[in-house]
Amino acid sequence: MISHHLGLDYALNPGWMAPYVAGLSVGKARARRCQSCAATSFPPLRVCTCGCLKGDWTDLPGTAQILFRTTGLDGDFGLVHFDGATTKTTLRLQAIPATETRGIIAASGDDLPVLCLTALGGERDG
Amino acid sequence: MQVRDVTVTGAALTPFNRRKDGTGFRDWALSAFEMALERSGLERSDIDALYVASESDFFHLQLNPASVLATELGLTGVAATRCEGGGASGQVAVHTAARAIQAGAAKHVAVIGADPSASSLSGDAVRTLYGFSFDAWTDGMTGLTSTALYALSFQAFAAEHGGTEADLATVTLQNRSNACHNPGAHLPRRDSPQDIADSPAIASPYRRLHCSPLSDGAAAIILSRTDATPRTRIGAARIAGMGAATDHMHLGARADPGFFNAKQMAMQRACADAGATPAEIGLAELYDAYAGTQLQAIAALGLSEDVSRDLNDGAFAPSGRCAINLSGGLMGQGAPVGATGVGQTATCALLLEGRYHPALQPDTLPRYALADTHGGVCTLSAVTILERAERAA
Ligand SMILES: [Zn+2]
Numbered sequence: 159m160i161s162h163h164l165g166l167d168y169a170l171n172p173g174w175m176a177p178y179v180a181g182l183s184v185g186k187a188r189a190r191r192c193q194s195c196a197a198t199s200f201p202p203l204r205v206c207t208c209g210c211l212k213g214d215w216t217d218l219p220g221t222a223q224i225l226f227r228t229t230g231l232d233g234d235f236g237l238v239h240f241d242g243a244t245t246k247t248t249l250r251l252q253a254i255p256a257t258e259t260r261g262i263i264a265a266s267g268d269d270l271p272v273l274c275l276t277a278l279g280g281e282r283d284g
Numbered sequence: 285m286q287v288r289d290v291t292v293t294g295a296a297l298t299p300f301n302r303r304k305d306g307t308g309f310r311d312w313a314l315s316a317f318e319m320a321l322e323r324s325g326l327e328r329s330d331i332d333a334l335y336v337a338s339e340s341d342f343f344h345l346q347l348n349p350a351s352v353l354a355t356e357l358g359l360t361g362v363a364a365t366r367c368e369g370g371g372a373s374g375q376v377a378v379h380t381a382a383r384a385i386q387a388g389a390a391k392h393v394a395v396i397g398a399d400p401s402a403s404s405l406s407g408d409a410v411r412t413l414y415g416f417s418f419d420a421w422t423d424g425m426t427g428l429t430s431t432a433l434y435a436l437s438f439q440a441f442a443a444e445h446g447g448t449e450a451d452l453a454t455v456t457l458q459n460r461s462n463a464c465h466n467p468g469a470h471l472p473r474r475d476s477p478q479d480i481a482d483s484p485a486i487a488s489p490y491r492r493l494h495c496s497p498l499s500d501g502a503a504a505i506i507l508s509r510t511d512a513t514p515r516t517r518i519g520a521a522r523i524a525g526m527g528a529a530t531d532h533m534h535l536g537a538r539a540d541p542g543f544f545n546a547k548q549m550a551m552q553r554a555c556a557d558a559g560a561t562p563a564e565i566g567l568a569e570l571y572d573a574y575a576g577t578q579l580q581a582i583a584a585l586g587l588s589e590d591v592s593r594d595l596n597d598g599a600f601a602p603s604g605r606c607a608i609n610l611s612g613g614l615m616g617q618g619a620p621v622g623a624t625g626v627g628q629t630a631t632c633a634l635l636l637e638g639r640y641h642p643a644l645q646p647d648t649l650p651r652y653a654l655a656d657t658h659g660g661v662c663t664l665s666a667v668t669i670l671e672r673a674e675r676a677a
Binding site for chain 2: 159162172199203225227228229231233236237245246247250273274
């Protein structure tokens, strides 16, 4: 057997999604509103589900309703509906009790652009 | 354009498991290829092109694997293409190869799927990499695992279409029980519902026993233009129809996050191609990455109007009207990713010829069998309908 360690340092550019990534770092749910049908996608869609390619950036309030949640080995994750969004969102749930059905987006800081919902009133500074 | 008819002249799988014998993916690819070639009655010099399914260079640390396998298989000189579509890579390779024959660009082609998904990296490393199988910018960076996304999708399915813990157990027990008769299976097990309930929680409702394993292995098929098929292979199954489709990469952007829309579209396209209906499918190898995934697949493929009812009535058991995953499926037979779709197609071809593992070979053969594969949370779907030859055993 050949044992080999390979470390990779990526420098990834988010391109058109840069406003979304910048929003996450400070805890803003930056969504995309379609210029044609006004559908608001979060995470943002470059092309709206209606087929329109033109959209504008808009900040949602950041609060969301938890529709489904899964708990296990790697933590808690959910399928949620952000207030003001037309699409739903899959994300990490952080410190939200199982009985709680709502939460607010958490800032990812300078780390990876992690989509995370935390308990209302318990958001991280950022 | 005249569309040529395509026959599966050769089909073979290596065992799927975690290799501890010092062999690597090149060895497994050669083993599967040589078995399939021998069954086809053809020679290496008859092969015009090679199609290789391999999901990720991360597994084998071999970029451009098709060129390397062309040499390793003794096929230097053939046209070689690597096909990739996540979990669907194998079926994408089958489609690409069959289309080449249909278009008249090749007479005989080899399709090889191989991946060392079990032995080359740690389970944690593979789980991290798989997280980037979905939208890397959103789900990937967030650390959403494959199991978590599938769990959320199944919960949405169950809420809309039904599906219980007991149904998950039924699928799990049935697939692994089938695997007990497949000597090449990774997880031939006879668990009880309690064993499943006692296995560690991975991402609720999924527990470890609801999940397919990571496996090593390879599968191969030889496809031939039907009018160039060797006389000895006149009973071989033909490719009757193929269909593929995609769904939105974000689960949350789908109108019904629990329904595999891409699979429904792919199946409709394959049925139109074959001139067949879902009701005529008598055998199916489905992409059961998780127990609930099989229920979602049955619904999307149109194999049942009421999945829970038909499951519990035994419709998908070995003796049922549409036996599902006689091989054990991904859950029982295992999942060396690139080999999966090729292996499903090989399994269907062997079953329709009456040449599968004796304990799993049905007494009466249906006209059609279905190989169903997808990547992402059914973000990319590819299905193939195979038809029994009139003179099959
Ligand atoms: Zn729109």
